[in-house]
Structure formats: structure tokens, C-alpha cells
Amino acid sequence: xxxxxxxxxxxxxxxxxxxxxxxxxxxxxxxxxxxxxxxxxxxxxxxxxxxxxxxxxxxxxxxxxxxxxxxxxxxxxxxxxxxxxxxxxxxxxxxxxxxxxxxxxxxxxxxxxxxxxxxxxxxxxxxxxxxxxxxxxxxxxxxxxxxxxxxxxxxxxxxxxxxxxxxxxxxxxxxxxxxxxxxxxxxxxxxxxxxxxxxxxxxxxxxxxxxxxxxxxxxxxxxxxxxxxxxxxxxxxxxxxxxxxxxxxxxxxxxxxxxxxxxxxxxxxxxxxxxxxxxxxxxxxxxxxxxxx
Numbered sequence: 001x002x003x004x005x006x007x008x009x010x011x012x013x014x015x016x017x018x019x020x021x022x023x024x025x026x027x028x029x030x031x032x033x034x035x036x037x038x039x040x041x042x043x044x045x046x047x048x049x050x051x052x053x054x055x056x057x058x059x060x061x062x063x064x065x066x067x068x069x070x071x072x073x074x075x076x077x078x079x080x081x082x083x084x085x086x087x088x089x090x091x092x093x094x095x096x097x098x099x100x101x102x103x104x105x106x107x108x109x110x111x112x113x114x115x116x117x118x119x120x121x122x123x124x125x126x127x128x129x130x131x132x133x134x135x136x137x138x139x140x141x142x143x144x145x146x147x148x149x150x151x152x153x154x155x156x157x158x159x160x161x162x163x164x165x166x167x168x169x170x171x172x173x174x175x176x177x178x179x180x181x182x183x184x185x186x187x188x189x190x191x192x193x194x195x196x197x198x199x200x201x202x203x204x205x206x207x208x209x210x211x212x213x214x215x216x217x218x219x220x221x222x223x224x225x226x227x228x229x230x231x232x233x234x235x236x237x238x239x240x241x242x243x244x245x246x247x248x249x250x251x252x253x254x255x256x257x258x259x260x261x262x263x264x265x266x267x268x269x270x271x272x273x274x275x276x277x278x279x280x281x282x283x284x285x286x287x288x289x290x291x292x293x
Contacts, residue, residue, distance in 0.1 A: 015047040037203020039063065041232065042196065058195070058228035058240050059202065067225065069208030073215075074127040077113075077152055083127075084264075085154045086110045086257025087144070087172075088250045089165040090133065107132045107140060108254040111152055114262060124201060124262050126209040126255065128152075129217035141168060145175040154180065158261035160253060162186040182264075184257060188237065195230070195238040197263070198256040207259065221251040228252050 002008055019026035029047055036043045039062065044050040059067075077083060090105025111128040130147060132140060148154050157176065161169040161183030173181040184190060201207040212218055227246040231239045242249035 012049055014049045035204060036200050037205070040196075040199050040203040041230075041238070042236065043203075045236075056230055057226075058199070058230040059225055063199075063202050064222075064225060066202055066205055067207060067209050069125055069210055071125055071127070071208065071210055073210040073213050073218075082114050083152050083154045084112055084114060084124075084156045084258055084261040085148060085152065085158075086112075086254045086259070086261055087157060087159045088254040088257060089160050089168055090250060105133070106248060106250045107135065108250040109144065109147070110251070110254040110258040111154070112258045112262065114155075121204070121206060122262070124207045124259065126207075126258070128210075129221065129251070129254075131217060131250075137168060137171075141171045141175070144172060148172075148180075149176055154261075156180060156182065156261040156264045158182045158184050158257040160184060160186060160257065182261065184260065188239070191240070192236075192238045194253075194256045194260055195240040198259050199238075201259045201262075209255075217251075220247075221255070223247065224249055224252045225255075 015025070015029045019029060032047070033043060038044075038048075039060070086109070088106075088108045090107045109130040110126055111130075113125045113127050115123040115125055117123055132143070135143075148157060154176075157172070157180055159165065159169045159172065159181060162185055166183065169181060169183045173183075184194070198207075209221065210218070212222075224242050224247060227242045228240055228249065229243060233239065240252075242252060
């Protein structure tokens with residue numbers, strides 16, 4: 001009909017139509033739905049054939065509800081727990097002289113407990129936030145090293161190593177070990193993968209944040225998640241951030257980095273930290289590498 005001069009045709013065939021004729025395909029897509037969550041943008045576009053808005057909220061109300069955990073915030077690990085962390089670095093003097101202190105970037109550390117489940121897919125429970133603003137580099141590195149090694153004994157740490165973050169990442173790697181610290185350069189491709197990994201963890205129900213405790217950390221993290229925006233580009237690229245008019249995105253990025261760090265978790269080695277003074281690839285790795293490639 002098109003060759004005869006008719007208008008272009010569009011053929012729409014979602015996954016259920018294919019699955020009605022190919023049972024193995026049904027099993028495959030149902031596994032993808034369990035892995036990613038039905039509201040993950042990749043599932044929506046590739047299998048439900050939905051058209052996403054060019055710019056929209058990163059997390060809808062349903063996703064935000066999924067993030068709400070029923071566990072308490074912790075200041076130190078429990079015996080037998082294992083943890084990963086994400087670190088978003090803010091510069092010490094990124095706001096102009098005389099500017100409101102609230103305009104300065106924050107350095108945010110997110111600590112997440114990795115909980116084994118019977119289905120083999122670990123649950124990530126955010127149990128603590130630490131945040132600093134305008135901290136001198138030497139003091140910041142010392143405090144981070146003490147928390148990460150002396151208190152939480154994290155197994156893996158993903159760090160924003162973009163720009164001024166690179167030397168701090170190197171200093172942390174020297175103290176904690178390069179097998180623990182992973183530098184993450186925020187290129188467009190890498191940030192896209194971080195965003196999709198975060199969405200997969202949220203929509204599959206494998207990420208929870210400690211219950212509301214009235215703290216600045218909880219409130220700021222929640223506000224950034226609510227204001228986070230997403231823009232989808234060609235090549236299955238995702239750009240995500242918080243509009244500067246709505247605030248910063250440091251808690252958001254720190255959370256995404258913690259999810260990224262969790263893909264390396266491969267066993268039950270226990271954390272044996274002290275009280276703070278003030279081999280096989282995990283399912284989360286599969287989420288990252290397969291869904292985001």
C-alpha cells in the first residue's frame with residue numbers, strides 16, 4: 001500500500017502478542033519484568049511500546065513509594081552485615097565569595113546494607129548518610145577513610161572521580177585499597193548507565209531507604225528524588241539530574257553510585273566495625289551490564 005502511494009504504515013506488536021505465539025519469549029520477558037520492574041523505561045519502551053516524554057520526572061509516585069523502607073537508620077553496622085557505599089564529591093569553594101552557604105556543593109556519602117534474599121536477588125537498604133560542606137581536602141579524606149574502613153568496613157565504594165574528584169579518589173584508594181575504591185567518571189555514557197541501574201534497582205523493589213527520621217539528610221534526599229528529572233535521548237541514553245532551581249543533586253548521585261558499587265558484591269563477608277565517634281556476579285550486576293549495555 002505504501003509503494004502504491006498510500007500513507008506510511010506503522011506496525012505495532014507488543015510483547016504479549018509475540019508471546020502468544022512463542023512461549024519461550026513469554027518466559028524471557030517475564031524474567032526481564034521481574035529484573036527491571038514494569039515501569040523501568042527500558043521495559044516500557046522495548047516491550048510495552050510506550051513513548052516516553054522527552055523530559056519527565058525520573059521517579060513517579062509509585063517508584064518513590066517503593067523506595068520507602070521500614071528499617072531504621074543506623075550509625076554503625078550490625079554484626080554480620082555487609083555494606084557498599086556511594087560518594088558524590090563537592091568542591092570546598094564552588095560558590096562565589098559572599099554567596100549563601102546553602103549554594104555550595106555538598107559531599108555526600110551513602111551507606112547501603114546488602115541483604116541476601118531467598119530468590120538470589122540482593123536487597124539494598126540505605127542505612128546512613130554523611131554530608132559535608134566546604135570541608136578541607138585533608139580533613140575530608142581522613143574522616144572518610146575512618147568511616148569507610150574503621151566503622152563500616154565497606155566492601156566496595158564508587159566515587160565520583162570527575163574533575164576535582166580524581167585526586168580525592170586516589171587518596172581514598174591509597175588508604176582503603178584499589179580493590180575497594182572504584183573511580184567513576186561522569187561521562188554522558190557512564191551517567192546514563194548509572195541512571196538506568198538506579199531505576200532498575202528501584203522498579204524491581206531491590207532498593208530501600210531508611211524510614212523517615214525527621215533529619216535533614218532524609219528530607220533532602222527525598223526532595224532530590226522527587227525533583228529528579230530525566231531526559232531520554234537517541235541510543236537509549238538517559239540524562240538525569242535536579243534542576244538547579246529546585247536544589248542540588250548530591251544525594252541523588254550518591255545513591256546512584258551506591259547502587260553501582262553493589263554490582264561487585266559477591267559474598268557474605270561480614271562487617272565488624274566499631275561504633276562511630278560522632279566470585280559470582282550479583283543480580284544487580286546483571287541489571288547493570290545487561291539492561292544498560
